[in-house]
Amino acid sequence: MNDLVVRFEHIVKVFSEGTHREVRAVDDFSLSVARGQLVTLLGPSGCGKTTTLRILAGFESATSGSVYIEDRCVNDIPPQKRETSMVFQSYGLFPHMTVYENVAYGLKVKHVPKAQIKRQVAEVLSLVGLEGLERRSVGQLSGGQQQRVALCRAIVTKPKVLLFDEPLSNLDAKLRKGTREQIRRLQQELGITSIYVTHDQAEAMSISDAIAVMNVGRLQQLGTAEEIYSRPANRFVADFIGEANFLPARIIEVGDGRVTIRIFETEITVEQDSTNFSPNEEVEAVVRPEAVDVIEVDQGDVNAEILFSHYTGSVVLYALKLPDGSRMEVQVANPKERGLLPVGARVGLRLHRKSIHLLKKEL
Ligand SMILES: Nc1ncnc2c1ncn2[C@@H]1O[C@H](COP(=O)(O)OP(=O)(O)O)[C@@H](O)[C@H]1O
Numbered sequence: 256m257n258d259l260v261v262r263f264e265h266i267v268k269v270f271s272e273g274t275h276r277e278v279r280a281v282d283d284f285s286l287s288v289a290r291g292q293l294v295t296l297l298g299p300s301g302c303g304k305t306t307t308l309r310i311l312a313g314f315e316s317a318t319s320g321s322v323y324i325e326d327r328c329v330n331d332i333p334p335q336k337r338e339t340s341m342v343f344q345s346y347g348l349f350p351h352m353t354v355y356e357n358v359a360y361g362l363k364v365k366h367v368p369k370a371q372i373k374r375q376v377a378e379v380l381s382l383v384g385l386e387g388l389e390r391r392s393v394g395q396l397s398g399g400q401q402q403r404v405a406l407c408r409a410i411v412t413k414p415k416v417l418l419f420d421e422p423l424s425n426l427d428a429k430l431r432k433g434t435r436e437q438i439r440r441l442q443q444e445l446g447i448t449s450i451y452v453t454h455d456q457a458e459a460m461s462i463s464d465a466i467a468v469m470n471v472g473r474l475q476q477l478g479t480a481e482e483i484y485s486r487p488a489n490r491f492v493a494d495f496i497g498e499a500n501f502l503p504a505r506i507i508e509v510g511d512g513r514v515t516i517r518i519f520e521t522e523i524t525v526e527q528d529s530t531n532f533s534p535n536e537e538v539e540a541v542v543r544p545e546a547v548d549v550i551e552v553d554q555g556d557v558n559a560e561i562l563f564s565h566y567t568g569s570v571v572l573y574a575l576k577l578p579d580g581s582r583m584e585v586q587v588a589n590p591k592e593r594g595l596l597p598v599g600a601r602v603g604l605r606l607h608r609k610s611i612h613l614l615k616k617e618l
């Protein structure tokens with residue numbers, strides 16, 4: 256399993272704006288992608304995702320660091336010789352050309368024989384259910400169809416790496432879900448190594464083998480969706496992926512793979528790597544809103560008062576006030592079964608032991 260198709264090694268990209276302002280768009284970024292994997296760069300707008308992708312494709316050169324595609328350093332290789340293809344948010348199709356001409360373009364410039372072009376184009380169009388639309392002008396297609404044409408155009412040349420830069424952002428919510436399923440299915444069927452860029456955490460979590468969470472040009476954490484959600488590396492990741500409460504806690508005892516904390520007035524033992532923690536240390540406990548039971552007052556780990564309830568049908572999200580005045584959010588599923596609690600009600604909260612994750616305090 257050491258078949259790496261892409262390697263970023265200590266990539267730095269500094270843009271100079273005029274003479275006095277510099278932007279460090281990518282800051283010491285390293286990442287490896289194994290063959291056939293789909294790895295997503297996830298982070299807020301401006302964190303350096305597109306720049307990182309463009310450095311791999313060769314549209315941008317790194318200030319320092321190296322990029323490898325299949326063991327070859329491509330720093331000095333022009334984009335058209337890197338064997339990457341990119342799918343853009345804006346599709347990037349030739350609007351005056353037909354579906355066929357758009358998809359065939361990359362093969363034509365490579366002087367592939369006509370009969371073979373015909374075969375390959377038909378093959379990829381059928382993969383995404385666009386067979387029969389060859390002669391349509393792309394301007395006559397819906398957004399979802401245009402993005403599928405763009406996907407065909409990208410895969411028809413059999414690139415070593417397929418790159419996606421926010422490919423679904425121009426589609427409406429329903430189409431987005433269907434299209435992302437289709438991208439993932441195709442990527443897995445064809446086994447194409449892919450790097451996918453998005454700022455949408457749900458999208459990232461649903462289609463990726465691994466997610467690289469970025470902030471201010473830096474890699475914050477690399478892991479599966481489950482890992483970054485349940486074991487975030489720091490406060491930024493915990494906060495960016497889903498909703499999180501950060502509760503103050505103090506370490507009582509550390510054991511092998513176990514940490515006992517005092518949180519509120521209760522002692523709780525959490526299963527977590529303990530090597531970074533020491534007794535008496537103040538830490539933050541990450542508690543997800545769905546990992547708390549709302550029960551009778553005095554029956555839980557702490558009492559709280561309901562400040563607000565956001566009813567959404569499938570769940571109700573309660574904002575609660577804790578005894579120290581701080582605020583906490585708790586999500587209760589199936590509110591119809593449980594009944595809605597009124598604002599001002601006093602309740603007990605019980606934290607799910609298995610879901611608590613401890614973080615070092617950040618300065
Ligand atoms: N050509 C450029 N010149 C100057 N600054 C740039 C350029 N391209 C991107 N940046 C800056 O680099 C940072 C990262 O941008 P980008 O990679 O586009 O982020 P993302 O794709 O995560 O939204 C931003 O601060 C952006 O303004």
Ligand SMILES: [Mg+2]
Nearest residue numbers: 301304305306
């Ligand atoms: Mg971008």
